[in-house]
Amino acid sequence: MTKPPPWPKPKAEIDAGTAIETILKDGLIDAMDEVGEKFSAGEFFVPEMLMAAQAMKAGLELLKPHLGEGGSQSKGTAVIGTVKGDLHDIGKNLVSMMMEGAGFEVVDLGVDVESEAFVKRAAEKNADVITLSALLTTTMPAMESTVKATRTIIGGAPVPQAFADQIGADGCSADAPGAVKIVKELVA
The missing domain is CATH 3.40.50.280 (Cobalamin-binding domain)
Structure with missing residues (x-):
């Protein structure tokens, strides 16, 4: 059984003072990695990928103003x-x-x-x-x-x-x- 992503509500985590890097890595990125694995395994399809990507984008928009604060660095x-x-x-x-x-x-x-x-x-x-x-x-x-x-x-x-x-x-x-x-x- 697949558990839901640990940070389904990035705004609530930001307001609670959770480190931005933690929300990004342990929440959004890990969730998208799981979605990617499910897509590759044939468990998810393009519509599910698009919904997950749109949710990720919305989460990223919430995090963007804070990304410099938590020391989060671009991977490239x-x-x-x-x-x-x-x-x-x-x-x-x-x-x-x-x-x-x-x-x-x-x-x-x-x-x-x-x-x-x-x-x-x-x-x-x-x-x-x-x-x-x-x-x-x-x-x-x-x-x-x-x-x-x-x-x-x-x-x-x-x-x-x-x-x-x-x-x-x-x-x-x-x-x-x-x-x-x-x-x-x-x-x-």
């Missing part, structure tokens, strides 16, 4: 976006929210993003990694020029590991929990 910076020619953003948004929940600063460039924009923004933000998303097989080739210029992970439902290897990506994931795991490994 990731620039994320959907590649040129692709307007789909559900997967990208899910990865973005989960990465924020895992302690990364995320710079979201949106959809239909040119390769040069990824590289430029990554340089401006001194990003540790770029995360590219595609839902359409026809937009996958747009990933290659960005991959060649930076440390990059790619993903999306149609994107196989073989394609990532072919274009020289540093990692590939078909789902958000896998993307977060790869980014954690790359910036460790």
Whole structure:
């Protein structure tokens, strides 16, 4: 039997004086890790992932004003976006929210993003990694020029590991929990 997350009400914990780092790590991040494991095991599906990610985002919004107070440090910076020619953003948004929940600063460039924009923004933000998303097989080739210029992970439902290897990506994931795991490994 799965127990509920230990901090289902971040606002109440903030008001009670619980350390922000504790709320973030032991509550929100651990809960999202559990959700990611359930998704990977086939126990949760995209709707459950989206609901959990939205709850995580709401919790993070409550914590943001306090994050500097508790000594919480970013695990790294990731620039994320959907590649040129692709307007789909559900997967990208899910990865973005989960990465924020895992302690990364995320710079979201949106959809239909040119390769040069990824590289430029990554340089401006001194990003540790770029995360590219595609839902359409026809937009996958747009990933290659960005991959060649930076440390990059790619993903999306149609994107196989073989394609990532072919274009020289540093990692590939078909789902958000896998993307977060790869980014954690790359910036460790």
